[in-house]
Amino acid sequence: xxxxxxxxxxxxxxxxxxxxxxxxxxxxxxxxxxxxxxxxxxxxxxxxxxxxxxxxxxxxxxxxxxxxxxxxxxxxxxxxxxxxxxxxxxxxxxxxxxxxxxxxxxxxxxxxxxxxxxxxxxxxxxxxxxxxxxxxxxxxxxxxxxxxxxxxxxxxxxxxxxxxxxxxxxxxxxxxxxxxxxxxxxxxxxxxxxxxxxxxxxxxxxxxxxxxxxxxxxxxxxxxxxxxxxxxxxxxxxxxxxxxxxxxxxxxxxxxxxxxxxxxxxxxxxxxxxxxxxxxxxxxxxxxxxxxxxxxxxxxxxxxx
Numbered sequence: 001x002x003x004x005x006x007x008x009x010x011x012x013x014x015x016x017x018x019x020x021x022x023x024x025x026x027x028x029x030x031x032x033x034x035x036x037x038x039x040x041x042x043x044x045x046x047x048x049x050x051x052x053x054x055x056x057x058x059x060x061x062x063x064x065x066x067x068x069x070x071x072x073x074x075x076x077x078x079x080x081x082x083x084x085x086x087x088x089x090x091x092x093x094x095x096x097x098x099x100x101x102x103x104x105x106x107x108x109x110x111x112x113x114x115x116x117x118x119x120x121x122x123x124x125x126x127x128x129x130x131x132x133x134x135x136x137x138x139x140x141x142x143x144x145x146x147x148x149x150x151x152x153x154x155x156x157x158x159x160x161x162x163x164x165x166x167x168x169x170x171x172x173x174x175x176x177x178x179x180x181x182x183x184x185x186x187x188x189x190x191x192x193x194x195x196x197x198x199x200x201x202x203x204x205x206x207x208x209x210x211x212x213x214x215x216x217x218x219x220x221x222x223x224x225x226x227x228x229x230x231x232x233x234x235x236x237x238x239x240x241x242x243x244x245x246x247x248x249x250x251x252x253x254x255x256x257x258x259x260x261x262x263x264x265x266x267x268x269x270x271x272x273x274x275x276x277x278x279x280x281x282x283x284x285x286x287x288x289x290x291x292x293x294x295x296x297x298x299x300x301x302x303x304x305x
Contacts, residue, residue: 017100019071019093022083026075027068027097031060036130037103038063038299041094043112043136044224047074049214052207052283058292062301063107068097072223074215080223087113087229091120098128107299109133112255112281113224116140116232122245122268123237133295134264134271135248136281138256141235141267145259158263162254164191178218182208194252194280203284241269246298248291250279272298 013029028048038059040051048067059065069076070090079085094117098106107130110118115137122132123140144152168191173184182205189204212218245268249261265273274294279287 015101016075017068017097019096019100020085020089023071023077023079023093025068025071025077025093025097025100027066027101029101030056030065031063033064035062035064036299036301037098037101037106038065038295039094039097039103039106039108040065040067041108041110041114041117042067042070042073043114045073045221046070046112047211047214049074049210050207050283052285052288054285055283055288055292058288059295062296063299066097066101066103066106070224072221074211078221078223080227085227086231087116087224087227088120088231090224090227091117091124094118094121095125095128104128105130107131107133107295109295110135110137111283112136119234119238119268120232122241122243123234126241126243129243131244131246131299133246133248133298134268135261135291136250136253136256137264138260139238139264139267140233141238142233143235143239143263143267145263146266147259153259155263158260159257162191162257165254173220178212181218181220182212189282192254192281193284194250194254194278194282196252196280197278197284197286200284204282235267238268241271244298245269245271246294247271247273248279248294249273249275250281251275252278252280255281 015027016024017027019025042050047069051067056065072078072080105128108118115134118132118134119140142155144154146152185208186201186204190199193199247261247265265271276287276290
């Protein structure tokens with residue numbers, strides 16, 4: 001365990017938790033330990049430090065905020081090459097983090113793949129959650145989407161990933177050194193950001209330099225894209241959901257564009273929908289305040305609940 005902090009900054013505690021035999025996950029806690037826990041779950045191949053510091057600090061003013069590195073990211077165990085795992089195992093890791101830190105129930109916030117993992121926890125372990133917030137993701141459900149006019153759309157006919165994103169994902173990653181890799185990641189963020197908000201390359205350069213420093217290398221992980229994604233659907237369980245759930249709609253989302261958020265809100269029982277103006281599949285400074293406000297309103301923190 002380590003503790004870090006400076007004058008006026010919250011103390012940060014770091015721990016490793018055992019998620020499975022031979023698998024340790026790096027975790028960080030920020031904020032009062034007696035505040036309601038809030039667990040942040042990042043997307044595929046993304047480390048916990050991908051959650052921006054100002055956003056984490058704003059949430060930590062009201063919550064015991066926990067973030068962690070998935071397997072094969074950051075400081076957690078990189079094990080896929082020797083011991084392949086399933087996406088379902090990454091969902092089990094969410095519960096393992098709670099267990100390892102002695103958390104009985106928590107608010108859960110999931111982005112992208114993290115939003116899918118959060119849905120699996122919603123379905124399989126609702127007793128461990130106080131609430132869930134889902135963003136940048138799609139429904140793990142076969143329920144058709146119902147348009148405002150009452151007509152329906154099968155799930156497989158909902159909009160797909162933007163061509164420019166697919167084109168970038170299809171490019172082979174060649175090692176030309178750390179700075180070239182950081183510039184490649186900035187170009188990736190430019191596409192993911194969606195184009196409605198001004199793009200600040202320096203912001204993402206700083207983010208990726210922190211990710212590299214945290215991880216200790218700049219190698220590109222591919223484990224999550226190769227992991228077995230079978231058995232992820234939770235159609236009936238999500239329809240029966242009673243855990244308070246918020247779906248964030250990002251109008252510039254290029255990976256799961258509208259109406260995916262609207263479909264997700266329909267597929268999850270009792271879910272509410274809120275839009276963050278200009279948001280895409282990224283977390284630039286312009287979305288921090290409205291996103292934090294939406295999450296805190298949902299968890300009840302701003303009402304003192």
